[in-house]
Amino acid sequence: MPDNDRRGGGSDDQRERILSEAVKLLAEAGPSGLSTRAVAAAAGVQTPTLYRLFADKDGLLDAVASFGFESYLAEKRAFEPSEDPVEDLRRGWDVHVEFGLANPAIYMLMYGNVRPGHRPAAAAENRAILRGMLERANVQGLLRVPVEAATVAIEASTTGAVLLLLAQSEQARHAQLIRPLRDIVLDAVTEQATSRAGDRSPIVDRAQSLLGIVTPAGDADPVTDAGFSVFEAGLLREWLGRLTEVYRPADGSDRRSR
Incomplete structure (x- = not known):
């Protein structure tokens, strides 16, 4: 059966038109109004065409999320890093919150519709960008925790805070309400570059950097993948963690000088 595409065009044109109409329907009717039949009708194509391009409804939803998220991701990809990685994280937090509210x-x-074990491509890319920012801070010795732990803390706090605001009436969605949370979380996982310049230990810096590299990401463990046992991998990470504590007392002095 020929495709009843009222406006012609190739697969790329059809795909873009379907996504554009799906984003409009999403804004007007919410996720519940985003049926494949409604999207196909709005885009002027038959439903089989939609399935040919996106495989199933989950594929369509992922593509819609990425398509709608593209302006945010473009801004994050073009993010010009400053000399202060911690300040860059604050800027990144604000960009994320502003996009969510807008x-x-x-x-x-x-x-808001999380499926266990599944992460939309746009969310995965956003996580990779955040992790890259944290890796940069880690190389400079500005992370108090491993990169993966900092990634989870920032992701959980930003998304949770935005979803909380979106549950309020539109008039009550003020970004400044969650600004203290931003500062609390970032202060907990990072250190200001200026506070570390005089008393930073190179042992701490190197141990933290190596700990970030050997920390498992998802199902991958770089240490066991290199041939070490699970016990050896855990022991290595424990020793690196202890090094960061032994050489960084609470008063900021360096134990090596004692």
Whole structure:
């Protein structure tokens, strides 16, 4: 059966038109109004065409999330790092919150309808960008915790805070309400560069950097993948963690000088 595409065009044109109409429907009717039949009708194609391009409804939802999230990701990809990685993390937090409040339907599709074991491509890319920012801070010795732990803490706090605001009436969604949370979380996982310049130990810096590298990411463990046992991998990470504590007392002095 020929495709009843009222406006012609190739697969790329059809795909973009379907996504554009799906984003409009999402904003107007929310996720519940985003049926494949409604999207196909709005885009002027038959439903089989939609399935040919996106495989199934989950594929369509992922593509819609990425398509709607593209302006945010483009801004994050073009993010110009400053000399202060911690300040860059604050800027990144603010960009994330502003996008969520300005695009509630897309944000809810991305983060409000979580399927265990599944992460939309746009969310995965956003996580990779955040992790890259944290890796940079870690190399400079500005992380108090491993990169993966900092990634989870920032992800959980940003998305949770935005979803909390989106549950309020539109008039009550003020970004400044969650600004203290931003500062609390970032202060807990990072250190200001200026506070570390005089008393930073190179042992701590190197141990923290190596700990970030050997910390498992998802199902991958770089240490066991290199041939070490699970016990050896755990012992290595424990020793690196202890090094960061032994050489960084609470008063900021260096134990090696005692």
